[in-house]
Every structure is written in C-alpha cells, then in structure tokens.
Amino acid sequence: MEPARKVYLQPTPVRIWHWLNAFGIVTLIVTGAQIRFPEYIQLFSGYKSAILLHNTAGLVVAVSFSLWFFYYGVVARNMLKIYVPSKDDLRFGIGRQAKFYLLTYFLGWPNPHHPTPENKFNPMQKSAYLAIMFVLMPLIALTGILLTNVSPLRELVILIGGLKILVAAHFLLACCLCAFLFTHVYLATLGRTPLAYIKPMWTGWEEEEPDRHSHPAA
Amino acid sequence: MCIHREPAFLPILLFLTFVIPAVAIAGNADCLVCHADADAVGETFRIDHLTFDTTAHAALGCRECHTSVTTDHPGDGIAPSKADCRGCHEAISAEYARSTHQANADCRDCHNPHVARGPAAVSGADMNRQCESCHGRLDTTLRHAEWLPQTDLHMAMLPCISCHTASEENVITLYIIRRSDTLLGDGQRLATYPELKELAEGKSISSLIDRNEDDYISLTELRMFNSDPENRMLRLQGMITPEAVTHDFRTLDNRWDCSFCHASGPGARQTSYVSLAREDGSYLRIAAEKGAVLDALYGTPDFYMVGATRSKVLDVIGMVIIAGGMVMPVGHGTLRFLTRKNREHKEEE
Ligand code: HEM
Numbered sequence: 001m002e003p004a005r006k007v008y009l010q011p012t013p014v015r016i017w018h019w020l021n022a023f024g025i026v027t028l029i030v031t032g033a034q035i036r037f038p039e040y041i042q043l044f045s046g047y048k049s050a051i052l053l054h055n056t057a058g059l060v061v062a063v064s065f066s067l068w069f070f071y072y073g074v075v076a077r078n079m080l081k082i083y084v085p086s087k088d089d090l091r092f093g094i095g096r097q098a099k100f101y102l103l104t105y106f107l108g109w110p111n112p113h114h115p116t117p118e119n120k121f122n123p124m125q126k127s128a129y130l131a132i133m134f135v136l137m138p139l140i141a142l143t144g145i146l147l148t149n150v151s152p153l154r155e156l157v158i159l160i161g162g163l164k165i166l167v168a169a170h171f172l173l174a175c176c177l178c179a180f181l182f183t184h185v186y187l188a189t190l191g192r193t194p195l196a197y198i199k200p201m202w203t204g205w206e207e208e209e210p211d212r213h214s215h216p217a218a
Numbered sequence: 219m220c221i222h223r224e225p226a227f228l229p230i231l232l233f234l235t236f237v238i239p240a241v242a243i244a245g246n247a248d249c250l251v252c253h254a255d256a257d258a259v260g261e262t263f264r265i266d267h268l269t270f271d272t273t274a275h276a277a278l279g280c281r282e283c284h285t286s287v288t289t290d291h292p293g294d295g296i297a298p299s300k301a302d303c304r305g306c307h308e309a310i311s312a313e314y315a316r317s318t319h320q321a322n323a324d325c326r327d328c329h330n331p332h333v334a335r336g337p338a339a340v341s342g343a344d345m346n347r348q349c350e351s352c353h354g355r356l357d358t359t360l361r362h363a364e365w366l367p368q369t370d371l372h373m374a375m376l377p378c379i380s381c382h383t384a385s386e387e388n389v390i391t392l393y394i395i396r397r398s399d400t401l402l403g404d405g406q407r408l409a410t411y412p413e414l415k416e417l418a419e420g421k422s423i424s425s426l427i428d429r430n431e432d433d434y435i436s437l438t439e440l441r442m443f444n445s446d447p448e449n450r451m452l453r454l455q456g457m458i459t460p461e462a463v464t465h466d467f468r469t470l471d472n473r474w475d476c477s478f479c480h481a482s483g484p485g486a487r488q489t490s491y492v493s494l495a496r497e498d499g500s501y502l503r504i505a506a507e508k509g510a511v512l513d514a515l516y517g518t519p520d521f522y523m524v525g526a527t528r529s530k531v532l533d534v535i536g537m538v539i540i541a542g543g544m545v546m547p548v549g550h551g552t553l554r555f556l557t558r559k560n561r562e563h564k565e566e567e
Contacts, residue, residue, distance in 0.1 A: 035524060036525065036528055038476075038480055038525040039477070046475070046476070047475075047476035047477055047525070048365065048366075048367060048476060051367040051368075051476075052367060055367070101550070105554075106553055106554070106557040106560060107557070107560055108557075108560035108561040148368070150368070150371050151370045151371050151374055152370075154397075154398070154406060155397065155398055155400070158397065163521070163522040164521075164522050164529075167522050167524075167528075168532050171528075171532055171536055172532065172535065172536060172539065174536075175535075175536035175537075176539055178539075178543060179539050179540050179541075179543025179544075181543065182540075182543035182544055182546070182547055183543050183546040183547070185547075186546050186551065190554075
C-alpha cells in the first residue's frame, strides 16, 4: 500500500477561528435557551450567570468572526473563490452532491468532490457556508449587539420595528444556527471513519487514501 | 330620636366634606397670595398653586401644618413652625423608623410636603427623582453594574423602589414617551402635558389612547395608538411599578433572583395600566385590558421583558426549525446504519 498522501487543507487561523466559534456557539445556544425559557432550563446557577456567559460568548464569536473575515479577505484573499458557488456549481454541482448524500453514499460510491486548498468545499457546502457566514452570522451578531445596547441604540431599534421584532429575529436566527449545527456535525462524521473529517479541522492535514479520496463533507 | 338625628347628621356631614375643605382652601389662598408668587417671596419659598391644590394635603390647609404662623407674618420675622409628618402618618413613620435607611434620610428628603401624592399619581421617573438627590444616577448605575446585566436599561425601566421595597405585587405601567430627535444616544423622555394637549386637539388627553373614553383601555386601543401616524414621535414604554410602597428601603434577597420578574407562567404580572401626564404634574392612571400572561403588552411593540413576554407562536416556529435540523442526523443516520454493509464492502476492495 502506498503511503497516505496528505493535503494541508485548514490553515491555522481558520482552525483557531473554527473551534472558538464552535465552543462559542454551543455556549450561546445553551445559555440562550436558559435566557428565553428560564422556567424550564436551569443549567447555570442563575439567570445572571447565563446572561453574562451569553454576552461573553457572543463577544468571543464576534471577535472570532472578524478573525475569520480578516484571514480570508485580507491575508489569504481567496474568500470569494472558496465560499461563492460558481455557475457550474449551481447548475450541476449541487445536484451531483445532493445525489451523493441522498443516494450513492448509501450504495458505497465515492464522494464526487475532491477537495484542494483552493476548492475545499463541495458545492452544497459552499452554498450552506455562504448563507451561514455571510447572512446568518452577521445578522445574528448585529441583532445581538442591538439587544445588549437597547438604551443607547433605542432609536435604531425603533427604526427596525421595535424590540419585539428584534428579539424575534435574534431567536429565529439562533434556531437556524442550531439546526445548521445538528446537520453540520452529523455531516462531519460522514468520512471514511467518523473522525476522518474532524481530525483535519484540528490538525490542518487531511489524509487522502490512494485508492479512495476522502473529502470533507460537512 | 332617629328621625331627628338624621337630618342633624346630614348637615354636619355636608359641613365636614364641603365647607371645611372650602374654608381650608380659602385659607390656602390667604397664604398663596404671596407664596404662589416668586416675586413676593422668592423662589425658595414659592409654592405652585395648581400643584398644591390637587394634592392630598391641600384639604388640610397651610395653617394645619404651619400652626405658629401669626397674623403679622411675615412682618413678625418669626419663621412659622413646620409640622412633623410623624404626627399624622403613624403607620408609615413607624415602619420607616424600623428600617436601616432611617438614619440616611428623613421624610422630607424624599417628599415635598406640598406635593404629596400616592404612588399611582407619581410617574416612575419622578419616583426615581426622589432618590437621585443622594443616589446619583451614574454612581448608582456603576454600583449595580457590578452584578446587574443591562444596568442602564434596568435603571431606566424600573423605579428603584420596585427592587428596594418589600411589596411583592407589581404592575406594568405604560407611559407615553417622546422619542429622541437623534438616532444615537438616550434622548427620549416622558411626553409632557403641553405636548400631549397639543396632540389631543382640544379633547381630553386620555382620549389619545382611550378613544371611546370609557376609562378602560382595550388591546385594540393600544394598537391603534401605536399604529397612528400622528403619534410617530411618541411611543408607549412599560415600567414595572410596585402596587404598594413599603418604607423599609433595603436590599431584598429575592430581587437578586432575576426570575422574580423574568419568568412567565401563572405568577407573572397580569395587570397593566396606562399613566398619563396631567396639568398639575401628577399622573392619571387608567386600567388596561387584562390579558393572559401579559398579552395586553403585545399591543406595545416595544415592550419586551426577556424570559417573561416571549411569544408562543415564535417558540413553535423555532422548534420546527430546530427539528428540521434533526432530519439529516436522524433520517440519514438511520439509512446510513441500514446500508453500512455497502460501504464495508467497498472498503475491502
Ligand atoms: C461543535 C460542533 C462542530 C463540529 C464538530 C464542526 C466540524 C467541522 C468540520 C469537521 C469542518 C471541516 C470540514 C469542512 O471544511 O467543511 C468544519 C468546517 C466549518 N464549520 Fe464547523 N463544526 C462545528 C461547529 C460549527 C459552527 C457552530 C459553525 C458556524 C456557525 C461552523 C461553521 C463551519 C464553517 C463555515 C466551516 C468551513 C470552514 C472553512 O472556512 O474552512 N461549525 N466544521
């Protein structure tokens, strides 16, 4: 057997961002649930701790989001190439990838997408990450910032339609992120072994089998 | 006997209810000739005529509290005596005397005896003004910020006494707020009487919200107020105010617990009022429709109390979205498990 070929897929800033983000968002979801449903969920000793933790985690995620944006946009300068699906992706790629997930995966066929550092996401990933990182995350961060500064930004809040609209948006966006998280973590286990895709997100290096390509699918 | 007694009793009653206050108010006028006029007595000794006449103390009359005032006043150069509140308000005085705050402030530090009003007639902002002279706003905010999230918001939305008196029963009182002219900064304030009067165009101010003037505000009326383009610069703001004021100002353990307020369910506040500025500086309180768990407040798009006023509909939509996220792990995961043989086979090749 040939020695396994390795690809350096996830640069260090991306990995730091990713895990800060992951722990941050899990914290946000859990504390957020307690803040919204205090009479059902009491994971943290008090409401105060839940709120303080939520605000802190929000800050961490916002900072790590900036790190991510800065890295791809300014340092690596390949943000658009990596995250925006091409015409081909939209026309054929998504269908092909969906067919893999929903049918040929079960038959044991290989993943049609072959990741390279410049094209590391399959067309479905691109679309999903694009929506998450360019729409969902900025919106949820923005609504969060408004919610932590209601007094000074009151007029802005009214302009948006009032506190209720703001809270509704923040909550529904959070539910979307939570839904994404379940799907995302599940898809991350679809590699050759359950940890095959998760390890590179930790070490940066993806092992490629000589006979069968292994690809991040999440 | 009884037959004779009644007619005799009635005039006495009439005398007590109408003539004595009328005499007292006439007596007030004797003093107010000078004392309502800053030019005659100077700003420190001026008493606002309109304000005083509508307070609970007006019926007592100036002399009742300034007993030693002589006919030669002010020529005699003797400062008239000033009544001690304790003489008439025994229960409250006894309660306050037992509190730790008693050493810090006297009745008169918080109350102007010429502006004596019950809590329903005082706005939340005015209640806080009673504390502000000693507990400066910035200092108080900083002290509470050590543990209280969203401190500035709490300080703006709660009278201090909601947390610092023992009264457990709170209501939601809605005030008409004038929005700020600038986009940033906290420039909003209570709408004043002249502003509301102008808006009411000759009708009573309560008709701005209580459109059918039945002294009761329905959900529809609240919504109409909010959606009326004439009221663009106004909005309703809810405050949590205590229904009864106890005078044992101190830190209460259960106010540390946010769920004292931030929880929904049967224990949550159901009663709400709208409170409107009156010409004399007091506030008129009108009952608003009672609703299951604050539903009445859905009429005010800008009142949201985290943990307490969440929308059930949104909760359901949110749960559906999250359940959507489970479809992939559960559905795909099941098929994945059932077809695991296919992939093992390929692996061995
Ligand atoms: C704790 C649970 C999580 C696990 C186990 C996990 C796992 C992974 C793995 C294995 C990858 C690499 C595969 C790939 O490149 O697509 C990845 C990438 C990614 N994940 Fe996660 N993730 C988690 C949480 C999150 C959260 C909460 C978010 C966002 C809100 C997120 C957003 C992303 C994005 C945008 C990428 C692509 C990163 C890049 O630019 O290379 N992940 N995740």
